[in-house]
Amino acid sequence: MIATFDVIDIRKDFPILNQTIHGKPLVYFDNAATTQKPLSVIEALSQYYMEFNANIHRGIHTLAERATAEYEATRDKAKDFINAAQREEIVFTRGTTEGINLVAQTYGRQNLKAGDEVIISGMEHHSNIVPWQMICEEKGAILRVIPINEQGDLLMDEYEKLLSEKTKIVAVVYVSNSLGTINPVKEIITKAHQYGAKVLIDGAQASAHLDIDVQDLDADFYVFSSHKVYGPTGVGVLYGKRELLDAMPPYQGGGEMIREVSFGKTTYNDLPYKFEAGTPNIADTVAFKAALDYVTTIGKSVIGEYEHELLTYATESLQSIDGLQIIGQAKEKISVISYVLEGIHHQDIGIMLDNDGIAVRTGHHCTQPLMDRFCILGTSRASFAMYNTKEEIDRLVQGLYKIKKKLG
Amino acid sequence: MTINEIQDEIIDEFSLFDDWEGKYDYIIDIGKKLPPLDSQYKTEENIIKGCQSRVWLHAEMQDDKVMFLGESDAVIVKGLIGLLIRVLSGHSPEEIAKADLYFIDRIGMAQHLAQTRANGLFAMLKQMKLYALAYSTMSN
Incomplete structure (x- = not known):
């Protein structure tokens, strides 16, 4: 320390x-676009390629085992970083944008129907607007927007008016990238849950600055990117409550995400691998741990x-x-x-x-x-x-x- | 003056400045002096895509020469438009279409600003060449 x-x-x-x-x-x-990287992250990236580059999970040789262990160690660290209950609830993505698209295309596609409503806010990044527009259009659902005031605060009473039995998903940014506003996400989540809606929190801007506790927030989904938390580009985290992730269909098909494949029928792997098709971004994910360690050590x-x-x-x-x-x-x-x-x-x-x-x-x-x-x-x-x-x-x-x- | 003579003149002018602070001051000055574009030309179709600021470019033929008019809501870009207009406006479509705009490189602008799409310099240039090409096709 x-x-x-x-x-x-x-x-x-x-x-x-x-x-x-x-x-x-x-x-x-x-820094809101991307943070610079400490030496420990740069060295971790370099060390991966110099010492233990190998494809993970299926290999039986020593390098593959070490690469797998380091990759999975980042998952444990990410779990602690946002205080998730289980490591299976941490899915690695390419970044915040992919995390939101994943939820929209799996949970959204499975659960939205015509006339349902998705609520976002007036200060969302395009990444937390367009994926919902796409799935709403596909399903005939309606996108609602929480207005903001001149200071850049969400109008919470307007939010409450938008909530109804039709609300299925609320997707809101924790911290605005343009304004810096910290939104009262815990309150947003509590109110959404009263109507049975699930809540995704876009944590891209919040995660390097605020202590994140997804259990305390009771967030259903929480997404963020490594590169805004002093880590490498091309890696992100999707947190989802286990029962939700379990019930969701896979996002992409391919290697890693399967249990058994035949031409007649494929069964899917367990969490979190069900959502991690193909060889992932191993090097950057390994180095991401060094970034999380760096931030955690300083506090x-x-x-x-x-x-x-x-x-x-x-x-x-x-x-x-x-x-x-x-x-x-x-x-x-x-x-x-x-x-x-x-x-x-x-x-x-x-x-x-x-x-x-x-x-x-x-x-x-x-x-x-x-x-x-x-x-x-x-x-x-x-x-x-x-x-x-x-x-x-x-x-x-x-x-x-x-x-x-x-x-x- | 030919397009190349004008370019050489601009290169000479910029050689007086030993840093970019001076060059920017000069570009800003050109921008401030660029006459405002008549509002009838500030149309959606005259807007050049790919710029962070709004840039309008209007072209018309006068006695076999292409005349360019342009404006932007950002001053530095306005200065760049001013430079491009000074080089290309008043020449035949063929001359403009085949012009090699080496002054951009020689005054160091390509290295200094053009890597990002933000300044839109190359978008402007491309649009001017497209106009010239269209006019030369029409006259043939």
Whole structure:
């Protein structure tokens, strides 16, 4: 355990941060898109290929057994990371998007019928909109949307009005990638369950910042991606309650997911393998464990506290800029700040900041309906991780002042 | 002036700047000075896809020459449109269609910005060439 959080020590673990962009030290504020990786993750990836690359589960030789053990160790770690009850409830996917599609195409297809309703919120990422639109269209079900207010909070009383016996699935984002809003997902789940609906929580943005306890939340499904939690790209986790996963049909057919195959009839493997057809992304899954270890060792409460300090500092600093408006001022936020500068296009901001070595994201952040809600085409967004500093925020503010002077 | 003479002129102008800060200031200046596009041309079909900002491009024939007009809601992109218009507008469709726009590379813009689809520079260029191609097919 690290006794006190020291960002200078943390930064030493992330070699990518130590570089210049266009002659200036890199400031990486695009963490909501993907986080950088600590050395331990990079080394775990390299070690896998240097020492024990083999196909998992069916091999009888030593390398295959070691690869299998390491791959399955990540499953155990992921189970602890979100406090799932059983390791069989952890399904590896390619990422959050695939997890949502899996649930929509299996649970959704099996359980939705014409006239049923699926509820999402007005701040969903396209990944948690389109898969539900697709299955609703196929089944003749109806997609309902919980509206949000000017601050970027969900209107919970409107949510309650949407709930009915027709509600079969509620799919809501834990933390908004565009606004930073932390949604009251536990309350959302409790209310949905009163109508017998199942709830999927999109944990893509939440999982690196908040302590996740799927049992306490009583979430039916919880999905997140490794690459937003300091791990490699191309791996994600779908958590599902065992009885639900058991009853669901497989998503894809192929190797790994079968028990016996004949041309007449195939029987399927047990959980979680039923949902893991084909050779999985072994290397990245193995290295994902190093990322989860890294975050757990420092402790999310310590990380969260530091990131909150950054958020408060950045919010105050940015608000001092005349003509800057922060989009998303929810009561509970993680370290994401979306903003618009009066009269200046977000693309210009992105290009100019990049020239100063500062990486932010600009555009609609894959949340076009949300941008429509605020009557804007896009924002620029600074999202902070544990390795960012107040000095870097100062550089962002200076950069924005310069842009204002040139373009305002 | 020929397309290449204009390109060489632009390369000379950009060689005065030793960093991108100066180059951007220059592009921004061009953007700010680009005359606004008449609202009748700001149509859905004149919007170029593939840009993070909205970019409109209008082309018309005047005395065998293609004249381009364009605008964007982002200033840097507007400056880039200004540069492309300066190079290509007022030339014959054939000249535009076969033009090799080496200035983009030579002023370092390709390396600096064009890797992402965000700036849409190549989308604009492609659209201008398509117009030229369409006009040259029509005149044949």
